[in-house]
Amino acid sequence: MRFLLTLLLVAGSGLLYPVTARQDSARLTAQWRAWLDQCWNYRFNQPDSAKYYGNKVLKEARDKGYPLYEAEALHNIGIVFEAQGDYEQALEMGLQTLALRQQLNDSAAIANTWNNIGIIYDQMGNYPRALDYYYKAYRYYQAKGDQEKLAMVSVNLGIVFKAQGEYTKVVDYYREAYTVYKALQFPAEAAFCEANLGSVFYYTRQYDSCLFYSLLAEKAFLAQNNLQSLPIAQANAGMAYFELGRPVEARQQLAKALVGHRNYNNKKEIAFVLIQLGKVHMAQKERGEAIRVLTEALSLATGIHSPKQVMDAARLLSEQYAGSGDYKNAWTVFQTYSTVKDSLFEQEKMKAITGFQAQYETEKKEQQIRLLQQEGELQALRLKQRNMLLLVLAALFITGGLAVYFIMARRRIKAEARLQAERSLQEQAAARAVLQAEDRERRRLAADLHDGVGQLLSAALLQVHRAQEQQPAGSSAAELTDKAVSLLNEGYDEMRQLSHRMMPSALLKAGLPQALREFVDRIQSRELSVELHTSGLEERLPEQTETVLYRIIQEAVNNVLKHAAASSLSIQLAKEKEGISLTVEDNGKGFDPAGLETQAGIGLKNIRSRVMLLNGTLEMDAAPGRGSLLAVFIPGEQAA
Structure with a gap:
């Protein structure tokens, strides 16, 4: 669905070289x-051979001191890496090319390289850097009045704005370039513009225009034998046909696109086209074919780590399995979809945590300003004390002066100690405020889910049950109501799990030991044996202490599940006279504690913040290959 107007528009084999008399x-x-x-x-077709010849020129040009040819060799090798999708190497080649051309003071070649680097950043998804380099090239070509090159950069700018959803700007840039290329009679460049216009009109739901330009691009690519770009235009046309209610033509175009992408082993585009074909088969009630192509699409998308395509394929495939009565496979595929969806939820949660962190950092900066003001006042006090000391020394004997000096020094030390204590208290208060705000928000969200969404789902389930009882057994209406009941039950269970993750009801009602037992029961499995031992907790702890300890255990266990690859996990929580002791120990692969400070993630930082909230201590003991141990001690005043 996406084209880049690459360097074939501005560079080729016809390079300008210096003339020598020798x-x-x-x-x-x-x-x-x-x-x-x-x-x-x-x-494009033989990249290894291309790099071989490019590197031959690069080595000889460097050895013999020909920077112009060295730059051209780097430029061509970078294009080969870009064609293979190795954008890191392509960027390195491009930046080396730019440095050499700047040394040569070749303005036209520099502008060309700006455009090339913009393309690479665009492919890497770094749109601000891409726009920066594109605009440099755009301003140069605009000043020179070079319409051809200006049109080239306009297309590339349109691509960036398309990725950012600014479709009005996209159409303006594409049409400007298209007009220039048609006037200059550049068929290859005009074909790229037609394909790009077809793509953007699909996103704006102007399907007639999408079909018009996509068919023009298909015809042009066939005439030019551009078989790598051809399936993109065919896929666009197929999707437009489908949206216009013409499934037969849609299937034909998508089938051609699939063959073209398979010829170049473009797995991402193959998966994309398979998903579109799946939609066509679904619309034509061809469930078997839909399951086949969607299964292949899901496998490809999973292999190349494309979450959007994994979600699309899994959602459609789950629907088809359910429609065929294969609920086992439907549930398995739906779990894949749900996992990707949950990862998106985690991203949203991280945004909220980042917001709390930003609030904490802002408050911390304000506190630092206040502390600096206090330090300034303390400095002024020191100066005043020094002046007083000088006056006293002038009037009194040496012994009296020394006595005054020691008194002042002791006061200064006390003032500094008070200042340090206040700083520590303010930092703890800020951290406590952030964590308390987070817990309050969890409680509110959990209550909203349970009391709001939960009641609505319960009411809906009751109504569907009533409708189910009124349907004749074996009728299509009965099957539909059965499916509706199943989906509502799944939604209700998922809502309850989400509410429980936000704030377990057992923690609020029955206390910490019961909440931990329920938590352990949920994570217990064949792969992981979990032991829980609690003692001295017959009486409930303060609410804040219970909540913080639960979150510490939850975070520590999640770290084990994600990283440790353990088969055994032990959790011990004991309340004694001196305070509360907690250990979480696993037999996993362990880690090197020496790199813990630089590699610690958000989970360990959260644990430390919560331990600090209760004035506790945290210790870690681990080594590669022998598991890890987390030990927390909370002093007695927090356990009372």
Whole structure:
């Protein structure tokens, strides 16, 4: 669905080279020109050969001191890496090319390189950097009045704005470039513009325009034998046909696109087209074919780690399995969809935590300002004390002066101690406020889910049960109501699990030991044996202490589940006269404690913050290959 107007618009084998009077130099540069031409011609179909010839020129040009040819070789090798999708290497080649061309003070070549680097950043998803380099090239070509190059950069700018959803700007840039290329009679460039216009009109739901430009692009790519770009236009046309209610033509176009992408082993585009074909088969009630193509799409998308395509394929495939009565596979695939969806929820939760962190940092900065003011006042006091001391020394004997000095010094030490204590208290208060705000928000969200969404789902389930009882057994209406009951039950269970993760009801009603037993029961499995031992907790702890301890255990166990690959996990919680002791120990792969401070993630930071909230201590004991141990001690005043 996406095109880049690459360097074939601005660079090719017809490079300008310096003329030398020496015959051997002329033969040498002629050989380099031939190798550069081969590198360029092989860039798509034979990338290994292309890099071979490019590196030959690069080595010889460096050895013999020809920076112009060195830059051209780096440029061509970078294009080969870009065609293979190795954008890190392509960017490195591009930046080296730019440095050499800036040394040569070649303005036109510099502008060309700006555009190339913009393309690479665009492919990497770094749109601000892409726009920065594109605009540099755009301003240069605008000043030179070079309409052809200006149109090229306009297309690339349109691509960036398309990725950001600014479709009005996209259409303006594409049409401007398209008009120029048609006037200049550049068929390849005009075809790229047609394909890009077809793509953007699909996103704006202007399906007639999408079909019009996509078919123009298909015809042009066929005439130009551009078989790598051809399936993109065919896929766009197929999707437009489908949205216009013409499934037969949609299937034909998508089938052609699938063959084209398979020829180039473009797995992401193959998965995308398979999902679109799945929609067509679903619309035509061809459940078997829909399941087949969606299964392949899900496998490909999973293999290349494309979460959006995994979600799309899993959602559609789950519906098809359920429709065929294969509820086991429907549930398995739906779990895949749910896992990806949950990861998106975790991202939203992280945004909320980041918001709390930003609030904490703001308060911390304000506290630092106040502390600086207090330190300034303390400094002024020190100066005043010093002046007083000088006056006293002038009037009194040495012994009296020394006595005054020691008195003042002791006061200064006390003042500094008070200042340090206040700083520590303010930092603890800020951390406590952030964690308490987070827990309050969890309680509110859990209550809203349980009392609001939960009641609505319960009411809906009751009504559907009543409708179910009124349907004749075996009728299509009965099947539909059965499915509705199943889906409502799943939704209600998922709502309860989410509410429980926010704030377990057992913690509020029955206390910490019962909440921990329920938590352990949920994570107990064949792969992981979990033991829980509690003692001295017959009487409930303060609410804040229970909540903080539960979150510490929850965070520690989640770290074990994510990273430790353990088969055994032990949790021990004991209340004694001196305070509360907690240990979480696993037999997993362990880690190197020496790198803990630099590699610690949000989970360990949260544990430390919560331990600090209760004035407790935290210790870690681990080594690679022998598991890990987390030990927390909360002093007695927090356990009372």
